[in-house]
Amino acid sequence: MAYELYYWPTIQGRGEFVRLALEEAGADYIDAARESEGVAVMMRMMQHAEHPPFAPPFLKDGDTIVGQTAAILLYLGARHGLAPKDPAGGLWTHQIQLTISDFVAEAHDTHHPVGVGLYYEDQKTEALRRAAEFRDNRIPKFFHWFETILARNPSGNGHLVGKTLTYVDLSLFQVVEGLSYAFPKATARALKRAPLVTALHSAVTERHRIKAYLESPRRIPFNEEGIFRRYPELDG
Template identity: 60%
Template sequence: MTYELYYWDGIQGRGEFVRLALEDAGATYVDVTREPGRGTGEMMKLMESTVEAHIPFAPPFLRDGDQIISHVANILFYLGPRLGLAPKDEAQRWFANGLQLTITDFIAEVHDTHHPIATSKYYEDQTQEAKARAAEFVTNRIPKFLGYFERVLAQNPDGNGHAIGNAVTYVDLSLFQVIEGLRYAFPKAMRHDEVRFPNLIRLHALVKSRPNIAAYLASPRRLAFNEDGIFRRYPELDIAP
C-alpha cells in the first residue's frame, strides 16, 4: 500500500517530520501536492469536502487506504509501529507520543518567533513584535526545550544515545529535524548553545548518518529551508543569548 502525504508544496514545514519517518523506513509514499496532475488543489478539495466523514482541519495529513490521519504526532503515533520506528512496549509508545507532542509545542513556539501577532499578517507587519518574541525564545525557550530533551537522552535506561529504548524511533528523527531547523534559523544562538547539549548533537549525527536518511538529504526530495516554512532565517532575530 502506498501512503499519501498531504502538505503544502515548496516547504519542509511540519510535513517534514512525517517525511523523515517514511524515508528512514524506506516506505512507499507520494507527496501529493508535488505530484503532476494532483497538486495543492487535490489537498484543498479534501479539506473543504462537504461529504467526507473524516475531514482534516489543516495539513499535514496522511491517507492510508480509507484511513485519514491528521496532526504530526498523531500521524507518527499511527505510522511508528507500522514502520518499525516505535517501541514495542505500550508504556514506551505512550511516552514516545508525549515526547512528540512536546516537540509539537516547541515547533509552535518556533513559528511564533516570526509570526507573534497573527499568521494572517506578513512578517514585515510584525517585525518589532517578532524581535521581542525571538529574544525571549533564544534566551529562555531554546535552553528550556533542548535542556529537557538532553535530560531525556541522558536518563534513558536503555542507552545507545536514543530518546527512548535502544533503537531509533520517530522521536529521534524529529529531534534531528529540530536541530537542523534551529541551526538554519538561529545559527548564532545555536553556536552558543550547542556545547550544552552534547547528547542531542550526537543523536543528530547518528540520524544523519543512517543510510536512508543520508540518501534522502542528498536527493531532490529533501526541500531546502526557506522563508516560507516554520524555520526561517531572519538575521535580525538571531541573537547570541
C-alpha cells in the first residue's frame, strides 16, 4: 500500500524533507494533500486521529500515523536503507536531523520572530534584527558544525554518516537549497568556508532520482509562503 504524505500543498516547507527521502527511496507514495479535497482530509485527520499530529507534515502508512518531520524520517530511514542499521548509528543520524530541525525553525523565525499568527509585514522591524543575527552568527555556526561532522566521518567526508547516503544528507542538501534561495548573499559567504557541505550539496543534486524529482512538477518552487522566503531586505 502506498504511503500517504500530508502537508500543505503549495509549499516545500518541512514536508520537503520527507518528500526528498521518499523520492530517493523510490517509495510508492501519494502527496495526499495535493489531491482534490486533500487539505480537508488532512484537517479532519488532525482533528480526529487517535494519535493526532500537532501540525503537518505527517505520514500515513496503513493504520500508522507518524507526525514530526524528524520522527517520520526516523521511521522511513530504517525501512528504506537511508540510515545505518546499527542502533548507535541510527541514533547519531537522528541527532543530526534534530539539529537540522532546530536550524530550520530558526530560519523560519527570521521572517516570523513575533509569531506565526501574524503576517510578515506586521513584524518586519523585528524580522530585520532577527535576520541579521541569523546571518551573522547562526548560519556560520551551523555550517561549521556540519563541516566538522563531515571532516570527522571515519568512513569518508562525502557523507554525514557512514559511507553511503542517509536521509540527513538529503536534509542538509535541502537546507542549503532553502538558505541559498532566502539569503543568497549570506549563504554564498558561508558556503565558501564550508567546502565539504558545498560538495555534498552538489553530489545530492546529481543523484539520479533526486535530479528527476527536482525537474518534475512534484517539486514545488520556493515561494514567500514557505519556510525559506526571499525578502531581499533580510539578506545582506
